[in-house]
Amino acid sequence: MRIDASTLDRQASHELLKGCVSPRPIAWISTLSAVGVANAAPYSCFTFVSLVPPMVCFSVEPRLDGTKKDTLRNAESTGDFVVNLVPEELAAAMNTSAENFPPEVSEIAKAGLTTAPSEMVRAPRIAESPVNLECRVERVVEVGQNRLVIGEVLLVHVRDDLYRDGTIDVARLRPVARLAGNEYCRLGEVFELDRPWLRGVK
Numbered sequence: 001m002r003i004d005a006s007t008l009d010r011q012a013s014h015e016l017l018k019g020c021v022s023p024r025p026i027a028w029i030s031t032l033s034a035v036g037v038a039n040a041a042p043y044s045c046f047t048f049v050s051l052v053p054p055m056v057c058f059s060v061e062p063r064l065d066g067t068k069k070d071t072l073r074n075a076e077s078t079g080d081f082v083v084n085l086v087p088e089e090l091a092a093a094m095n096t097s098a099e100n101f102p103p104e105v106s107e108i109a110k111a112g113l114t115t116a117p118s119e120m121v122r123a124p125r126i127a128e129s130p131v132n133l134e135c136r137v138e139r140v141v142e143v144g145q146n147r148l149v150i151g152e153v154l155l156v157h158v159r160d161d162l163y164r165d166g167t168i169d170v171a172r173l174r175p176v177a178r179l180a181g182n183e184y185c186r187l188g189e190v191f192e193l194d195r196p197w198l199r200g201v202k
């Protein structure tokens, strides 16, 4: 099979790319609207893009009617957001929060969740999520029809039992990841590959 990418419309491109770039970690982004409504939605076009300073990014498609999603609008107006990680037990709530509620409705409450105040940004954290990254919007980049939101990570909250050797104990966190369509996956068997050429290198 050969697929000429120039023949793909938005939906076909979305399905194909989601399958090619899989599994994807899910950033559950919480923001605050200009009038103070807490918002949350999952974004799986998500990764880190800088180490010093630490930065992450996520990409926002326009809605089908061409309007901006609430997360983008809020991040642009307040200048900040929080990335909340999604362990298996929060998968159903994360899915509920993906519904396109009007801006005055809080997906956090709709999903049966609560907020916790952040310390360095205005956007609240999702209290039930065990890892939260408080981020300040560094820039928003136009990429095709999407907007890539790049944020500097200012403060990371990690539940104590999930912090090990300077990182997250991912096997214990058990994050869910997105595939294509409505499919998700759990963490499977974890294995290591030695890198002999790095022995002794710090």
Ligand SMILES: Cc1cc2nc3c(=O)[nH]c(=O)nc-3n(C[C@H](O)[C@H](O)[C@H](O)COP(=O)(O)O)c2cc1C
Pocket: 026, 039, 040, 041, 042, 043, 044, 045, 046, 058, 059, 060, 061, 062, 068, 069, 070, 071, 072, 094, 095, 097, 098, 099, 100, 101, 178
């Ligand atoms: C697991 C998952 C991942 C998603 N990833 C993205 C994404 O990377 N970019 C995007 O624009 N929409 C993504 N969506 C769709 C948004 O979550 C959805 O449009 C949501 O209603 C946006 O809410 P908001 O208007 O409150 O920002 C994803 C949905 C799910 C369920």
